Amino acid sequence: MSSKRLVATAVVSSAALLLSACGSGGPGGGDGEFTDGKVTLAVLNDQSGVYKDLSGPNSVKAVEMAVADFQEKYGDDAVVEEVEVVSADHQNKPDIANTKAQELYDREGADIILDVPTSSAALAVATQAAEQQKLYINIGAGTTELTNGQCNKYTFHWAYDTYQLAQTTGTAIAEAGGTDWQIIYPDYAFGQDMDKSFTAAVEGAGGTVGDHIATPFPNDNFTTFLTKAASAEPDVIGAMQAGGDLINLVKQYNEGGYADDGIDLAVGLMFITDIHSLGVEAFEGVQFAEAWYWNLDEENRAWADRFLDETGTRPSFAHAANYSAALQYLEAVQAEGTDDADTVVGHLEGKEIDDVFLKNGKVRAEDHRVIHDVYLAKVKSPDAVEEEWDYEEIVSTIPAEDAFMPLEDSSCSMG
Amino acid sequence: MNEILQYTVQGLAAGSFYALAALGLAIIFGVLGVVNFAHGACYMLGAVTAAVLLDLVGMNFWVALLVVPVLMFVFGVLLERLLVSRLTALDPLYNFLLTFGLSLLLVDLVKRQYGVSGLPYTRPEILTGQLSVGDVRLPTYQVFVLVFSLLVCLGVWLLMTRTRIGMIVRASTEKSELTRALGVDVSRWVTPVFGFGIALAGLAGVLAAPFRAITADMGSSFIIILFAVVVIGGLGSIVGAVVAGFLVGLVEAFGQAYAPTLSQIVIFVLMAVVILIRPAGLFGREENA
Amino acid sequence: MLEIRGLDAFYGEAQALHAVDITVGEGEVVTLVGRNGAGKTTLLRSIMGLHRDVRGSVTLAGKDLTRTPAHQRARLGLGWVQDDRGIYASLNVEENLTLPPVTHVDSAWSLRQVYDAFPVLADRRRAPGTTLSGGEQQMLAVARVLRTGARVLLLDEPSEGLAPVIVQRIRDIVLEVKQRGSTVLLVEQNVAFAASVADRHYVLAEGTVAADLDNAEFTARQGELLEYLGM
Numbered sequence: 001m002s003s004k005r006l007v008a009t010a011v012v013s014s015a016a017l018l019l020s021a022c023g024s025g026g027p028g029g030g031d032g033e034f035t036d037g038k039v040t041l042a043v044l045n046d047q048s049g050v051y052k053d054l055s056g057p058n059s060v061k062a063v064e065m066a067v068a069d070f071q072e073k074y075g076d077d078a079v080v081e082e083v084e085v086v087s088a089d090h091q092n093k094p095d096i097a098n099t100k101a102q103e104l105y106d107r108e109g110a111d112i113i114l115d116v117p118t119s120s121a122a123l124a125v126a127t128q129a130a131e132q133q134k135l136y137i138n139i140g141a142g143t144t145e146l147t148n149g150q151c152n153k154y155t156f157h158w159a160y161d162t163y164q165l166a167q168t169t170g171t172a173i174a175e176a177g178g179t180d181w182q183i184i185y186p187d188y189a190f191g192q193d194m195d196k197s198f199t200a201a202v203e204g205a206g207g208t209v210g211d212h213i214a215t216p217f218p219n220d221n222f223t224t225f226l227t228k229a230a231s232a233e234p235d236v237i238g239a240m241q242a243g244g245d246l247i248n249l250v251k252q253y254n255e256g257g258y259a260d261d262g263i264d265l266a267v268g269l270m271f272i273t274d275i276h277s278l279g280v281e282a283f284e285g286v287q288f289a290e291a292w293y294w295n296l297d298e299e300n301r302a303w304a305d306r307f308l309d310e311t312g313t314r315p316s317f318a319h320a321a322n323y324s325a326a327l328q329y330l331e332a333v334q335a336e337g338t339d340d341a342d343t344v345v346g347h348l349e350g351k352e353i354d355d356v357f358l359k360n361g362k363v364r365a366e367d368h369r370v371i372h373d374v375y376l377a378k379v380k381s382p383d384a385v386e387e388e389w390d391y392e393e394i395v396s397t398i399p400a401e402d403a404f405m406p407l408e409d410s411s412c413s414m415g
Numbered sequence: 416m417n418e419i420l421q422y423t424v425q426g427l428a429a430g431s432f433y434a435l436a437a438l439g440l441a442i443i444f445g446v447l448g449v450v451n452f453a454h455g456a457c458y459m460l461g462a463v464t465a466a467v468l469l470d471l472v473g474m475n476f477w478v479a480l481l482v483v484p485v486l487m488f489v490f491g492v493l494l495e496r497l498l499v500s501r502l503t504a505l506d507p508l509y510n511f512l513l514t515f516g517l518s519l520l521l522v523d524l525v526k527r528q529y530g531v532s533g534l535p536y537t538r539p540e541i542l543t544g545q546l547s548v549g550d551v552r553l554p555t556y557q558v559f560v561l562v563f564s565l566l567v568c569l570g571v572w573l574l575m576t577r578t579r580i581g582m583i584v585r586a587s588t589e590k591s592e593l594t595r596a597l598g599v600d601v602s603r604w605v606t607p608v609f610g611f612g613i614a615l616a617g618l619a620g621v622l623a624a625p626f627r628a629i630t631a632d633m634g635s636s637f638i639i640i641l642f643a644v645v646v647i648g649g650l651g652s653i654v655g656a657v658v659a660g661f662l663v664g665l666v667e668a669f670g671q672a673y674a675p676t677l678s679q680i681v682i683f684v685l686m687a688v689v690i691l692i693r694p695a696g697l698f699g700r701e702e703n704a
Numbered sequence: 705m706l707e708i709r710g711l712d713a714f715y716g717e718a719q720a721l722h723a724v725d726i727t728v729g730e731g732e733v734v735t736l737v738g739r740n741g742a743g744k745t746t747l748l749r750s751i752m753g754l755h756r757d758v759r760g761s762v763t764l765a766g767k768d769l770t771r772t773p774a775h776q777r778a779r780l781g782l783g784w785v786q787d788d789r790g791i792y793a794s795l796n797v798e799e800n801l802t803l804p805p806v807t808h809v810d811s812a813w814s815l816r817q818v819y820d821a822f823p824v825l826a827d828r829r830r831a832p833g834t835t836l837s838g839g840e841q842q843m844l845a846v847a848r849v850l851r852t853g854a855r856v857l858l859l860d861e862p863s864e865g866l867a868p869v870i871v872q873r874i875r876d877i878v879l880e881v882k883q884r885g886s887t888v889l890l891v892e893q894n895v896a897f898a899a900s901v902a903d904r905h906y907v908l909a910e911g912t913v914a915a916d917l918d919n920a921e922f923t924a925r926q927g928e929l930l931e932y933l934g935m
Contacts, residue, residue: 049632052531187676215676216679221627221671223557224426227425228418228671243531243532244531244532244630245628257545257554274532277533279537594803595775596753596754596777597804597848598779598805598807598852599803599805600775
């Protein structure tokens, strides 16, 4: 059979790759100010699956925009001439993320990895970063573990996390009178984390959570879960699903007519790409936490216009956050004149930043949580939409200091 | 009590999608001996086509319910003529691999063209809201899906039992070689039957469009459940596919209600139990197994 | 009517038939006798075009069938009754009868004639085919090819596993078919049954024709044959 030959080829070629990796990634590389004479930024995220649209290839574009802006700003004064952007698809699987991260750091010479949605995958990459002593800035994953029990010196958490989502949405709705909750969450790390965070936030604001209904993931049929949740006649059903699962759930929530019974839907994590795909009608009035909105002010809008030119679509907060993280990393490299990881980490720790994404931003040195202003958003009614992607109305701004887990609650200790 | 009724309707509505698609899968397997792994992708294609036609030419749901299955039929006929027929003389594994590869290709093509976030779809006004039965309210759309697919299954059953075409399909499903030796040109029916099976998957996709996320991946987990359905019903058994489709829908709904995290595992436990007790499935004949 | 010349049949590497020559004249009833594994069923399947791994020629009424697919061979007048009778469980008795298309209108039995000849089939016309008894299924299988008007019947062990009274009934049918001018090639292990209906006999051994006997010779050497067949 030809399969035998196939296996043989695979073995030979992977052996060859291994040898070449040994040749280039050896210990002799750290003598100058820049390893390999250049800076390499790697975007590791979902290039083909459920999280492709909300981050994916367009985040690679956003990072390339940051590189272009950096080079334009400093021109000949830039401390490093060559800045390369590479990307890889981790398919939202922790084992693949782990292998890819290792490859990116070792073989591709990546100085920093960006993004990595899916919490379990992000935790795997954080572990790699610590071992390789190279930077990792998380954007796509929401787990608070990255800045708590599993924090490390080389990992930063840039955009959002489950605590902040719950703090924004759970607290706001409970304080506005939606005190009796039922929570439906996908039964994996992120969903369980969200369930806990929302429960704490709702209870903290004087509300109660009845049932916590775990659902399979992925799942296309939520009708029975919704019936079950609605039978307790709550004020609010909190849905912690993401991506396609969330769309399934919202369609079936609308189908069941629960809104007419006065049972509101609160969504734990939603991206503007979700609203775009399902249409404003389906989400009208739904409140959710937004880490950044493209049409908030002139600065955001100007950047979003550039992004539109590059990609043909408006940016989600993840796209903007990838841009911001890449730009601030390059700024740190410029300031220090080296891509040495410890030096760059030292530069970033405690730094206060204001850019297109980070408003009143600060990199907390103690747990590497990047805090910034976030928003409670509400999906507009179809009549109020003035142009494509104009879907959100910002209800309130939650100041950076209030939005994220207080430092004294963090269990992080940088060893 | 109210909840029990609601769960039942929800289960049967979910089962409707399985029953329609499994029916197509069973007919294709019966006549061609091909396990069509691309069936989930065809279900997805049905939903995506409905959404794209709505967007491009404003085709409404009712028209799509007719037009999309016809398009899928044509797609199935082309598929059979251009690819599947070239491999039918070989080990069935070749066609299994072909359709597996095809499903990956279709999913990626749709992703490339339409992304992964899904496509919007508006359902007709008349199917929104709820129906009240006593003091129980049932979503109109679920009731519609259930009634509609029962009618389609009934129609297919009549086609199978009351027409000469149906007789030939049943005969070649049961004994393909003998049927040829009795002077029936089975190969003449192979192409339309394949197209028909694909059209049923596409129809299930159109029905899903208003109710589920229309994404390139929507068929990927669907096909796995679908295989469980045809194994439970008995490979190639037409009645078995329909009954098992609704049964699996019910098991899923009550599983979700009483053992949420186990609701998908329960389906495969059911499959295992059926295989242990009746290896050929609930309605399968031992000699075919 | 039916001529087989130099027929070799293979199963992969193994050769099941070696240069078989058989001739069946119009209106003749000819049997093929031989032990299990002698190649009788393979020969019938090769004639029908179901076994494709063959060399040699099959000619029906002067027409070469070598490249003709099975369903066309049936339409040209070959009526096959396979050894397990081939009754469809998912078709009722009448559907079993009407599934094969009528190919020769002048010699075809009408449904009415079939029911007159086999009243039991008329009584059970709506019942699933496989709910009939073994003998009834055999009648149904024979009636099915009679209804098409097939000019040459290929019967694979029609008496196998049936009670003597039923075998008697099958014999009557074969004789009646013969009387109507049809041609029959009959595979049999039941030597007495073969002798009572046939004009000529071929003895098949290890894939070759070992003897070609007329009925008188066959009857005379019946004892020897029985011993040879191990009965």
